Amino acid sequence: MDVELGWNIALILFFVAMLAGFVDALAGGGGLIVIPVMMLMGFPVLNVLATNKLQGSIGTLTSSLTMMRRGVINYRELRLPAFMSFLGACLGTALIQMIDPSVLDFLIPIVLLAIGLYFLLTPSAGQTEKAARMSRRPFEMGVVPAIGFYDGFFGPGTGSFFSLANITLRGMHIVKASGAARLFNFASNVASVLVFVIGGQVLWLAGAVMICGQIIGSVAGSLVAVRHGSRLIRPLIVLVCFAMVIRFLLQRFWA
Template sequence: MDFTLHGDVLALLFFVAMAAGFIDAMAGGGGLITIPALLLVQLPPLLALGTNKLQGCSGSFTAALTMLKKRQVRFADVRVPFIAAFLGAALGTIAVQQINPKALDAIIPLILLGIGFYFLLAPNAGEVDGKPRLGGGLYRFVLVPIIGFYDGFFGPGTGSFFSLVGVSLRGQSLIGATAVAKVLNFATNIASLILFIAGGKVLWLVGMVMVCGQVIGAYAGTHAAIKGGARLIRPLIVVVCFSMVGRYFWQKGFLPF
């Protein structure tokens, strides 16, 4: 089957990736934009997921590198969670190539609603560092790999999941949790990308065009997140989570339009 795309479609995907990179750098959920776009241009699901990881990896790398350079997070502090996220995503990517990822359809909207309502109804969450409610061991070796597995298996909303755990369970400020989320999201993306490449599930021309857009959007989004802080990130997380749920219901035909 021929997957050659015309220049106007590639240009559209460039701008789609740029918008997704901006949103993902701040709140997560860039896959909400890019995966439907790739499916819309008739890429098979696994090829769409693999190509999405190529462009998403560039965006998460840009965001993570910027956060590290701006000293919003130190890699020494997230080295172990980075490895845990990498391994979790690798397992998830192997699994998605064996079973139907739609098995997650029933639970993911509920989780996203929970994240959205948490940040909506807890207006002071993440303003400053707080007291951790979850031990470091459970965080590093249980929750982080589980979120990593989800990203390798399906993807959209991973950054929001990492941010929620950081704020609600580890007592991080929202900007701190967002910075950690960017580094861990890069770990999950690179793990998935390696395995999708090994499985021949990446469309390189499309992916590289979207990489260019992702880098621009992620760079701008990361700087906006650092400058805007929780005041800007919190409402965006709420909007992204509710938008992903709305898209789910629309896809399933539950909405009358």
């Protein structure tokens, strides 16, 4: 399915995607910006989710490559967990076709609030490399695909979940944790996009416009993340998590 876009709508989508790409590269949660705007424009829900995944996957790819070139991401070390994220998202996207995701309406705001409070009340989180609390193999084979599954099944907050897991369980510095989160999120996004493309849900014209904005925003956000590190990443994670909690509550009680 595709729709005609006037220049004004296309321009809005371009700048919305650029902002989402910038935020996503730093803290995750770009979908929090894209999805409400597209819904307000009257796009059908499934088309919104599919197109958001398409442009988001390009954004996470761009930020991953930028951080890889800057030495933040070591692809050789992360390719296995990235693949496990892909597999988890495939299963999640398949399952969402059969189960109502509203079962997570109560759980997800609580988890997001906990993540936001953790980064808010623990200023030292991710400031330095620390000893891992979980060995590499259980993390890569268990935690990463579980978060990937969540991304395929539901989605909001995936980047923040990956960042938190990298910091708390693997002891990563927040910049390295954010970089790894982008790569894992790219893998899970690709899995979802493939399923949505097969289902014919992607709005290709809108997606093409948004991809252009995403690339610009993702490159800018990645460079800012590398340069300024936790000074921006930690506050943005807190802000994104709290914003998503508010959005969930508004949808639940005032929709």
